[in-house]
Amino acid sequence: MAAHPLVALDVGSTKVACAIGLPHEHAPGFELLGSSLVPYPAAPGSWLGDPLLVGRTIEQALEATAVNAECDRALVGIRHPLLNSELVKASIALGDEPLTIRAHDLERLQQGALAQALSVDREALLVERLGCRGNGFDGVRDPKGLSATRLCGTYHIVTMPLAARRALVQAVESAGLEVARLTYTLPLSVAVQQHHELRHQRVLAVDVGGFSADLGLLVEGALAALEVVPFGGAILAERIAAALQVTMSQAATWSLEGTACRRPEVRKLVEEQWHPLQQAVQRLLEGQPKPDALLLIGRGALIDGFAERMETLTGVCATMCRSPRTHQLGDLSRQVGLATVIGLLESATATSEELLPRPQRLFNRVLHQTRTILTEYF
Numbered sequence: 001m002a003a004h005p006l007v008a009l010d011v012g013s014t015k016v017a018c019a020i021g022l023p024h025e026h027a028p029g030f031e032l033l034g035s036s037l038v039p040y041p042a043a044p045g046s047w048l049g050d051p052l053l054v055g056r057t058i059e060q061a062l063e064a065t066a067v068n069a070e071c072d073r074a075l076v077g078i079r080h081p082l083l084n085s086e087l088v089k090a091s092i093a094l095g096d097e098p099l100t101i102r103a104h105d106l107e108r109l110q111q112g113a114l115a116q117a118l119s120v121d122r123e124a125l126l127v128e129r130l131g132c133r134g135n136g137f138d139g140v141r142d143p144k145g146l147s148a149t150r151l152c153g154t155y156h157i158v159t160m161p162l163a164a165r166r167a168l169v170q171a172v173e174s175a176g177l178e179v180a181r182l183t184y185t186l187p188l189s190v191a192v193q194q195h196h197e198l199r200h201q202r203v204l205a206v207d208v209g210g211f212s213a214d215l216g217l218l219v220e221g222a223l224a225a226l227e228v229v230p231f232g233g234a235i236l237a238e239r240i241a242a243a244l245q246v247t248m249s250q251a252a253t254w255s256l257e258g259t260a261c262r263r264p265e266v267r268k269l270v271e272e273q274w275h276p277l278q279q280a281v282q283r284l285l286e287g288q289p290k291p292d293a294l295l296l297i298g299r300g301a302l303i304d305g306f307a308e309r310m311e312t313l314t315g316v317c318a319t320m321c322r323s324p325r326t327h328q329l330g331d332l333s334r335q336v337g338l339a340t341v342i343g344l345l346e347s348a349t350a351t352s353e354e355l356l357p358r359p360q361r362l363f364n365r366v367l368h369q370t371r372t373i374l375t376e377y378f
Helices: 051-064 103-117 162-174 186-191 196-200 233-244 248-260 264-285 306-314 324-329 332-337 339-348 362-377
Strands: 006-011 015-023 030-039 073-078 084-093 122-134 137-140 150-161 178-184 202-208 213-219 222-229 293-297 318-320
Touching: 006 051, 006 162, 006 339, 015 051, 015 339, 030 051, 030 339, 051 162, 073 162, 073 339, 084 103, 084 222, 103 122, 103 150, 122 162, 122 178, 122 222, 150 162, 150 222, 162 178, 178 186, 178 339, 186 202, 186 213, 186 222, 186 293, 186 339, 202 264, 202 306, 213 264, 222 264, 233 248, 233 264, 248 264, 264 306, 293 306, 306 318, 324 332, 324 339, 332 339
Parallel strands: 006 073, 073 178, 202 293, 293 318
Antiparallel strands: 006 015, 015 030, 084 150, 122 137, 122 150, 202 213, 213 222
16 A cells, blocks of 8 residues: 655744655655744734634645645644653552453553543543553563563653643644644653664653743653743743833844843843743752753754753753754754754654554544534534
8 A cells, every 4th residue: 555645743832833744665764854943923812722823824834844745634743831740559459369461451551540630621642651560570661471460660741731632633623623632742842862872771852842941851862841931032032022122023032132231131031931941940859860862952952052051950961952864954943943843753753653543534523523513503
């Protein structure tokens, strides 16, 4: 069966990044057909507060890739200022005598953890199994094949508001695509670095967007801890514009100059905005070994002086996250902005197997939605 193009979307608070890849038919990997980075024409009242505006921006991003191919499914990455992160411990009984742990047992254990973490208005965006404990073993991430009478597990679960998920799905579908997979972007941005040694190290990843910064500690590839801080490039520019009574265009320029700006008022505002971020780093690393690597993600991390501040806090040299596939673009801001969508495609095509379900035909989707509306309202 011939491979079909895949669309990857990184729906951020200030822009939509899009990449279209053609998976290799009989081998892992993909061919990058095109990519784009399109800002919203107007700032939504709240993040994803206007699904139609987001949907139109997705359409523009698809057109900007200049790829002439029929695409009906999308891999969607999301970051949200209202993400929740929680460590959950769960346990299940296997039997009176030690029994071999099967995949079904791990599914039961995960469902027990989700039952503790999820509230009525939230949905799991990422579930990481950090370790399991049983008869004679502890801290094993994949205990299949081992024996135990009771299995205990520790999970790191990231949840998002249901309202934000519904708005995102509505925006993607309004652009003519079906959401084949919805996932959290931070681990994908780390995966795009293609350094195999990072999978076995402790990595501190700092993803700075427009309205929030996500700080994640990854241990052997698993997201073990997460802090979401209300700091971003757009927030900093808004504070500068309000404090100094200048236009947003001028404020955005000064915000990128960061601590190198010649105006002392701007430098002071930058330092004030960085303070909560510094506290979040200290909370993440408190009582933890020094990280092996520091990855900076997102265009907000390009603020002058930001990388040096993070290096001083952690004692680790920083690396700006970007994919080798985009090095020929030359524009560093564009390369950094496309890192997540490239990571989405890398993750989905890591094997040659068909991992994504085929979406329904467009007509069937419209018919199903019409039936749902008639049932609910009439």
